[in-house]
Amino acid sequence: MGKLGTKINKLFKYERQSVTRTVRLVIWALLVFFLIAFAFAFISTTERTEKDYESRQSETIINNTSSSIEANIDNYTDISRLLLLNETVTKYLKAIYPDIGLHNDARFGVMDVLNVCRNLDSVVIIRNDYNFMNTGRGLYDIKQDELTSSEWKEKIVKEKGGALVLMNGGGTFYRKDGAPIISIARAFYDIHTQKHIGYMLINFTTGMLDRLITYQNRSSVCIISTDGEYLAGNEELCQYMSDEFKTNNISHKTVGLWFNHRMISGKTMENLPIVIICETKASTQAMPTEFIISFIILMVTFLASIFFTRNFMLRNFTTPIVNLSDAMEKTKESGWIERVSIDPPNNEIGILADSYNSMIDYMNDLFKQLLENEQEIQRAEMSVLHEQIKPHFLYNSLECINCMAMDEGATNVQKAIATLGNFYRNSLSKGSREIPLSREIRIVQDYLYLQRLRYGDVLIDEYHLDERTLDLVVPKLILQPLVENSIYHGIRLKGEEGIISITSRLMDDGLHLYVYDTGIGMDEETINKVLSKDEPIVDNPSTNVLSGFGLKGTIQRLRYYCGSDNAVKIRSELGEYTEIEITVPVKNVEQNKND
């Protein structure tokens, strides 16, 4: 059973089954199982009832037949008694030499009696000297040997005057046409002396039996002698004759298969060498109507309850589960962590949906909290970073070196040190995130001055600044990384003197800043890569260290600051120029201070 269970499970798991399908399958399996059980019960009950009915029916037929035959035999036995008292017959038997006169007298005497009854084929009166008188003269063959043998006579004598039924006169008389005859045999005794004087055989044909059974159903009854000789009725039934019918009780056996099966019943009649065989077939009469009706009612009730159960399960369990899982799946596919919105029933499934929703809520809360925490940490890290660079120490050292350079008359060193000091002062600027544009420009100028010291005069810087823009605030260190990019990825790679030009314009939609260089330019692919948001800023250490990571980081920073992806635009022609345009919202210094 356990094995079967796992097999069924395997069958279900063969593909990912829906709950609905599983329920349907189980219901159908139940239905089939119960239908088979019903059919089995129905067939076995029907068979049993049929058998009972058939045996009852056959018993009735056999008993009827048998009692009719007995009645007839009794009737003839009575007639035989009349003959016993007939004088002419007695005379014939008692005569020492029976002449033809006595013979004929006896014949007519018997004929008188026979006239009152039908079906008697003949009467034979046999003297002890085996002379005999036969009313059906010429119709019979006489077996002289049997007649003279003592065997059959002894049987008759044993009856002590009672009647004995024999086939064909106990083997002594046969009809010439071969038709079997039934004989009632008696012994004659002298009334006065009680001495045995002769025998009598009353022979009649099977026509008597035929007539008897026409009252029954002729085709279903067959009468046979115990020797197996057909006597009357349906001759086909003779083939079923067997030893089990040679008792005085009714025996049954079934022949045929399936829808052709029949019951054969039979018995041997008491004291008679006659077997009655009866065939009964199943018929609709066998089943009582009530039984069939109650069976149908049971069936319909069962089917109805199965379908009710199915619908109940589908409505209350399966469909809500499917709806819930569909809703969850949809949420999953959408890629968002959202509540499911279905109307579940008020049971465990409803609780499940509620739990799922509250879990989603909880997760969303967690995400939000995580995000906030992360932002908080970033802010904290930034301020720590600003704190860590101790500007005072740096500035003081630089000032000291500046002073030494002045003492030794190293004007260039003095200027370089002063510029470096300025650069750091402006860049750090007390950790504030926004500075006036003029200061940002100053950072760029200092930066370019220092870079020229390192690499020689490979670059010229130009500034085209709108007066009105100088006091506007911009995020700190937005121009310097762009200029750095222009040097390292533009001008230095070209091998020629290059120009870096910085322009500011005030327009309706904000402050526009342009960083232009005459470097090698950028191709479309590089521009897209720099502007794309998908690729992480730092994807591997080599790009971090050795390529323009500052540019991408700055662009990202500007986008956050402006809240717009269009804050940065890049125009370029390979081998000619690169121009980066940034647009930031207009903000005055005063406003910034008020913040």
Next chain:
Amino acid sequence: MIRVMVIDDEPTARKLLISTIDWNSLGMEVVGEASNGIEAINVIDDMQPDIAFVDISMPFMNGIDFTKLAIQRYPNLKIIILTAFDDFEYARECIKLPVVEYLLKPIDEEEIVKALKEASEAIATIKSNASEEAEGENENVSLTKITTYLKENYTDSTINLMSVSLKFGFNSSYLSRKFKQETGKSFVEFLTECRMEKAIELAKNNMKMFFTASEVGIPDPNYFGRCFKKYTGVSYSEYVANNSKSG
């Protein structure tokens, strides 16, 4: 004398290093400089240094790529990587080899002297062990094969005397001598001629210098510019202005 070469893209940094150390007292002399890996590859065979100072962050060919290449071609060369803090750990990750020494910028005289002394000891043992190498003459390979190879491969920016010698199974000094003998030009002159002829062709087509430079196998336009001027007598831009087909 132990020969020292300095490779750094900042002229001031090179100058500082060269003037800070008292090379003579260490038995050393600075034989040359290069501003990046490309230039270094082109001049290293002439200078035959025993020690090379290499900066990491350089344009066109950075210090890591150059070091990887140099380790293969010059197994006896001691390399000292001199780098700023930003690149230090990264460089150490890239090249984990004992022949390489790492020093942090800004330079500290004591550290450098210590490293140089260690290097000079190592070089002394190498030189004493190395008997005069056989000439490794390979007469089977005719020089035309090499010149053909150069004509076909001069656009490869990593090609130099050593790489060709290794490829064809020659001793580099032997090849250098034989090359001069048979062609009348040094190896470098021949390679440069191949490149410059192509460059002149491109210049006539009004190509930008940086583009031409990378086309002919000298992706560093500064070094290319110097080579071009040396070869033609005029700067590239002047040449373009005078000879451009488009006028």
